[in-house]
Amino acid sequence: GNSVTQMEGPVTLSEEAFLTINCTYTATGYPSLFWYVQYPGEGLQLLLKATKADDKGSNKGFEATYRKETTSFHLEKGSVQVSDSAVYFCALSNYGQNFVFGPGTRLSVLP
């Protein structure tokens, strides 16, 4: 079956630090991969996505590359801001099957 594993949080960083949140997946075929972000008290918003191997998704300074050989989709940002404090979810979508979400990683950025 399909599954998503992501690093346990919480992750606490100082402003302008480099961020990496690891995500690995197990899936049949060729799923699409996503990162969602959830700000306090809100629903999930799509942050970025990649639909095939070697695709790089990017948005708001965040990037993630679809690595089929390592079944990974790690989220990175070169310089985090306090406003990036949120919960980040890695997820996959496979044709005809339900979405699978990782457990979420809480990020806190300190000024």
Next chain:
Amino acid sequence: DVKVTQSSRYLVKRTGEKVFLECVQDMDHENMFWYRQDPGLGLRLIYFSYDVKMKEKGDIPEGYSVSREKKERFSLILESASTNQTSMYLCASKIGNSYNEQFFGPGTRLTVL
């Protein structure tokens, strides 16, 4: 832009009450979903629907039912609310049978006293 709206952001109900949570999407998506989100447990799928009047159980359907009379609207029903149903409820929609993303509503935080 796809918009998914939920009827309430915050709701307080009493044990035993019947509770309706409404979700509406405006992009003609076939698939709609209800999740609950609890600290340490992530998102758990309650029910989903891939067409009008169709419904499928997710991972934790006990104590819930759903209704989808129109394509744009998907309702979650708590027949007799209990305190262990206090949670954040998230609705989502998606183009059917695709690799596309899900679009989420803002969530309803339900408290059952």
